[in-house]
Structures are given as C-alpha cells and as structure tokens.
Amino acid sequence: MTAKWVIGCTALSLLTVQLPACGFSASVDNLLSPPRLTAEQEEIYQVLQSSAGTQISLKYPKSGERLSAFLVEDLDDDGADEAVVFYETGRNAVDENPLRICMLDQADGAWRAISEYAAAGAEIDRVDLVRLGSNPRLNLIISYSMVDGAEHAAEVYHYADGTLECSRSLQYSAMALRDLNQDGTLELFTVSAAKAPDPAAATAYALGADGIYAQSQINLPEAFTDIQRLVYGDLPTGTGNESIPAIYIDGTTGATAVQTAVLHYSDNRLKLDYSDRADRFPNTIRAGGYQTLDIDGNGEAEIPVNTVFYGYSNAAEASKLSMTNWYVCRNNQLIRARSSYYSGQNGYVFLIPRRWERCVTALPENDEIVFYEFDTGEQQANGEPILKEPLLRLAVVTDPVAADAMQSEGYLLLRQQSGRYYLGRLLSGSRTLALRPSELMTAMKYL
Numbered sequence: 001m002t003a004k005w006v007i008g009c010t011a012l013s014l015l016t017v018q019l020p021a022c023g024f025s026a027s028v029d030n031l032l033s034p035p036r037l038t039a040e041q042e043e044i045y046q047v048l049q050s051s052a053g054t055q056i057s058l059k060y061p062k063s064g065e066r067l068s069a070f071l072v073e074d075l076d077d078d079g080a081d082e083a084v085v086f087y088e089t090g091r092n093a094v095d096e097n098p099l100r101i102c103m104l105d106q107a108d109g110a111w112r113a114i115s116e117y118a119a120a121g122a123e124i125d126r127v128d129l130v131r132l133g134s135n136p137r138l139n140l141i142i143s144y145s146m147v148d149g150a151e152h153a154a155e156v157y158h159y160a161d162g163t164l165e166c167s168r169s170l171q172y173s174a175m176a177l178r179d180l181n182q183d184g185t186l187e188l189f190t191v192s193a194a195k196a197p198d199p200a201a202a203t204a205y206a207l208g209a210d211g212i213y214a215q216s217q218i219n220l221p222e223a224f225t226d227i228q229r230l231v232y233g234d235l236p237t238g239t240g241n242e243s244i245p246a247i248y249i250d251g252t253t254g255a256t257a258v259q260t261a262v263l264h265y266s267d268n269r270l271k272l273d274y275s276d277r278a279d280r281f282p283n284t285i286r287a288g289g290y291q292t293l294d295i296d297g298n299g300e301a302e303i304p305v306n307t308v309f310y311g312y313s314n315a316a317e318a319s320k321l322s323m324t325n326w327y328v329c330r331n332n333q334l335i336r337a338r339s340s341y342y343s344g345q346n347g348y349v350f351l352i353p354r355r356w357e358r359c360v361t362a363l364p365e366n367d368e369i370v371f372y373e374f375d376t377g378e379q380q381a382n383g384e385p386i387l388k389e390p391l392l393r394l395a396v397v398t399d400p401v402a403a404d405a406m407q408s409e410g411y412l413l414l415r416q417q418s419g420r421y422y423l424g425r426l427l428s429g430s431r432t433l434a435l436r437p438s439e440l441m442t443a444m445k446y447l
C-alpha cells in the first residue's frame, strides 16, 4: 500500500493540482499497515459484511485530507451521523469494476446499510465534503482515476430524505474545489483535455440556493492532450491597482510541449484572458518541466518561456545556454516580467538582476553556471559574445565535504535543501554590476 500511495501522490502533484498538495496526514503506522479500525468503524464494518459479504476489502482514497475508507459525518444535518464506506467486493465478474460505495445510516442506535453503489472509477483519488455556491447542503464529492490513470471522473452526492442522490457525474483531466471569484463560496472547476471531436474545455459549477447548478463552460483554443497543472494568481485589470483572481492552465500540446491559457470567473461565467495566437510572438510553448508559478512572490503568476541568453542570438545552436523569461498577461498579450537562469534538474531559478539585463550572459563551466559581463558593442566572428569579467559562479553539490571546501574558497552557502547545497561565489567584476550577498540571496528561488 505504501508504494501505491506514494505513486498516487506523486502523480497527482505532477499532473493536476486539486486543492493542497497531497496530504501526508496519515501516520507512519497507517502507511506501513492497514489502519486499525475504531470501535465505531468495526461496528460499521460488521454491518457492511452482513450486507455485502465477507469477501470485501476496504479501499482508501489516495490523496486529500480524508484518507480513510470510512467517512462518518452528519451528511443531512439532522444531528446524527451517517457513514459511507469504500470497498471492493470479491464476488464480481471478471470484467466488472469491483470498487463499491456503501451508504449506512443509524436507526435505534444501530447501523444499517441503506444502499450500495458501483463506483465510477477504478481507484479513489480523493474524497471531499463541501458546500458549493450559495446552497447550504453538504456535498460528498468522490473523485476517481480510471484504469489507465490519465482520465478522471467525479460524482457529486448529497444525502436527503434517506437517499444518497447523485447531482452530477463529471469526467475531467484536472479538477479543483476553489472559490474562483473570491466571493466566499466554493465552485467546482474542471478542465478536460481535447478528445476528438470535442475540444479541450473548462467548466465551473456553482450550486444555487434552489439546488440548480449555474454552469459555465468555455472551449479552450489549445488542443490540450492532458492538463499538467492549475495555478492561481491575481491578474491586474489595468484599472488602478485592481486585480482579478485568475486561473492558469498548463496543458500538454504536442509530444512533450506545454502551453498556458489564462481564465477568470466572474458573474457565474468563465472568461478567457489569454491564449496563444499563431500571429503573435512570443507564445507560451515550452518544454513540459517549465511550470507557471509566481516566481517573484508578488501574487501574480508568471509563465516561463525559453530563449537564448543575452549575447548569443547570433551564435551557433550548440553554444547557446537557455535563458528563461517569465511573462505576465496584459490585454491578451505576454509582457516579460523577469529573465532568469532556470535549472529544473537542480530545482532552482536565478532571477537576473535588472541591471544585468542585456549586458550579462551565462555559461556552463565545470558543473557550475558562470555569469559574465560581455561587450555589448562587438561580438566574435562566430557570433558569440566577447566576455569581460565574471560576476558570479553558481554551484549545486550533494557532497557535504565538497560544500565545506567550497565555502573555505569563498563560496556562500545560499541554501541547503533536499540533500543539496546551493552555493554562490560573488566575483568583483565591474563595480556597477557586482552583486551584494543580499541581492544574490533574493535572486535565488527554490522549486
């Protein structure tokens, strides 16, 4: 079970963002052996066995805050708890999905099974119990992954008048329960990859007081074949200091590329704020590892796109090091906010100080990245820049002895994280371009 949980959680964090990253609220004991049942769970389990048979095995959600096979809550707000149990039954046919949900209620102090349901997927991704929109009822949202692991489904239930009603069945690639418009109520948000003939689409559901969903769907211009992640951030409207909460969708296009579309939700409607257009440059297309994130910590998300480092635009392809530019969206256009050196392998971003822009470049040297001032007036015959003084060396090592030795040579230890030592050596270079240690500290972002 340990392996399966860990794989499930890793896959979730890579593929989709559904509320907080996977919660390891289960204790170490829980991960090593099936959780011991409480007296109440034991009682419910006995009733389940007499209803569904003894050949059953409990099933546990892979992520989220509710990691138990038992959900015991007051679902209909009548003051008494109901129970929902996830399990597989051993008496199914070969081609039948064995995953089941059993609903139990109490009468005269004893549990009794009310109904059994076939689950809408092979594994339970997560279980949430939330109010949606302005409707006061509690919704039990069970999310599933399919056998292939790529497709997902969710069912929204509520318990009323002694029956568990399903108000929505959804299929999606990424899902979130989030207050998209920041009005104090949650919406259910899904994004589906394109599946011919259907385009990729985003859908928001808010549940009205009358129990009817206000549903808004927009088709996404990109033919996303999968959704990598959902990212949230403020998007300035261009009017004073006003900003709106926006949703950034990093989706897969082509074999390994990623593109980003930006939306927001207001007046019960989704609206598209940015998508790539063939006639505009730059576009958001880049390799899959480059994820949209708030790189400078100002609340607005930035989209990373690669280009070549300053000074190398006329040089041969082989000699070029990638520089990553971080873009924000304004009026359906990308505006560069910052430039950086991005090391996906070592898990860091070095934001290029503004006074280095267009006059400092970077080169790999002996497993380090070295930043040089270059001649902005002339270049070498092969198109490469004429390098002047080095300004900074960045190194990442895993050996503590090596890290110690480098510090005695004058490297600063910038961070120690996940078994890695991040080190930087400031070199005098030109007086106007030399960095202070505090500037180096703030320029480094760790992923």
Ligand SMILES: [Ca+2]
Residues within 6 Å of the ligand: 073, 074, 075, 076, 077, 078, 079, 080, 081, 082
């Ligand atoms: Ca109840």
Ligand SMILES: [Ca+2]
Residues within 6 Å of the ligand: 178, 179, 180, 181, 182, 183, 184, 185, 186, 187
């Ligand atoms: Ca809301």
Ligand SMILES: [Ca+2]
Residues within 6 Å of the ligand: 293, 294, 295, 296, 297, 298, 299, 300, 301, 302
């Ligand atoms: Ca930002």
